[in-house]
Amino acid sequence: MLGMKSYLGWKIDFLHPAGEPAFAGPDSVSWRVFKNPIALGVGGIAAVLLEFADARIRSGVWDHSTFKTDPVGRSRRTGIAAMVGVYGPQSAARRVIQGVTNMHAKVSGTTPSGEAYRALDVDLLDWVSATAGWGFLTAYDRFVKPVSDADKTRFYAEGDAVARLYGVQHPLTCEADFQAMLDTLLPRFEPHPINTEFLDIMKSGRAARGVPKGLQSAIVHAAVAILPTDVRTRLELGPEYDLSPRGERAVGFMGALAEKIPLPGSPPAQAAVRLGLPSTFLWKHADAQARLLKDVPRPAVASIAT
Template identity: 65%
Template sequence: MLGPSTYLGWNVDFTQPFGEPAFTKPDSVSWRIFKNPVALAIGGICAVLLEFADPRIRTGVWEHSTFKTDPVGRSKRTGIAAMVGVYGPQSAARRVIQGVTNMHAQVSGLTPDGVAYSAREPVLLAWVSATASYGFLTAYDRFVEPLSVEDTDRFLQESLPITRLYGVEHPLASLTEFHTLLEQLMPGFEPHPINEEFLTIMKSGRAASFVPRGMQSMVVHAAVSILPGAVRERLNLGPEYNLTDRGRRMTQALGSWANRVPIPKSPPWDAALRLGLPRSFAWKSPAAQADILEN
């Protein structure tokens, strides 16, 4: 039996209690997407840029978290919290999400321009949730394998129990709703040095010391490439962030490879053990998964 694992500060054992379900099913679109570290890296960077475009969210994160002193660690902890929602036992997911919402309850203040903000403000909660969904879905679709409209809708439906635990009153039901919310918030978006500082850190090699810096730079450019054009223009992320054709092909090849290669002792690996499934279940084809679940 594997013991509890501490994932960057979150004490979660994805292997226990044996048989306890996650909020998403093993054959879900969520399990398919979140097992892929390439899609998560690209989608996560994209989501941060979309969040930081709004000065209220940017100020709240900068002033009330470890982001300005440990942006890499903070980003990874956010990613693990998302993993717990998808793969963790429901009891652990509730505990972690409650911890996050308790922290959010203490986040409020004024932006440098004197605009009041609160992390519990419904529209800001909705935008943070929406940016994550948009980032992960779009990154997977562009750089791993195409997603159908049905897959996209399933992913958003699967995430409803989790987003509601975070206090989101109106979770996305479609990517059309993402663009509607984007249009609502866009007038308040602005460029800021923090955005470029974040991207510089993500390209520097600090995010994953075992990954070549050139590859990390490619991931950053891929993340910028999936931003809605109007947002990229508003953030002044110019041609220096363009993803070359060669970079696109290499990123797609990396994403496709990551979709087939199991990662031992990762959340999807451990979650499969908890549910009595083959450890590599998340990396199997939908047809193979269906056969396993039927038998």
């Protein structure tokens, strides 16, 4: 079927069925944030660091996934799962999320210190969901465009339905929720060689073929830069990970550029077409977007599809 693609083992069609809504609509903050690859790169790396800070998650990922043998592929699968939750037809999103949940149901073990864990433990699901949402939004806000407090609240509300499909019981509703969760977990956080190994892989150029190695290094440093100070201190990510003024300008320039250059064939472009909009919809000026949305049936453009 035209539009059907295999994304690292998942067959997902962002073009069909025509008109089927996603869990977030084209007028959502989520569609705006997730279309930007710089925000996703910076936010995704920050999210992994926040997750790996907890030995239970670090052990679960390291011992039960392909992360240590194929970190790039595993990271991309995580990214595609996020994309289908934002842009995919709801039927496809439910199928992929159920598949991920089925895999997680088989993951359990003990940390090196002897603490038992299960991937479906509620506090772990809540934290993984929180780190992803917070990471992508914070990266977009800092390196692409400022996001208002009202839009931040909208962003978290838009992710509620998908988070609950994953089994999350306490999805973020605001920045204060993230801080409260962080305050609870922070005493557990610890430095570990896996963290620096992960960062070295991300800086090596393996994560995005064709992207200059210098830019990839800047993206890694940008991810460390958005971490809460107390987290960075706990993880012992010292001045060698500081983001230089030149690096900050480079990441900001690329983030702004990515806002303007359409990516034909990408999930956000195909999702727009599925809902009767031009493939370039998300890269157009806000005024033009508003005019286009007037001609689209309201169920398709609702920020949270029912």
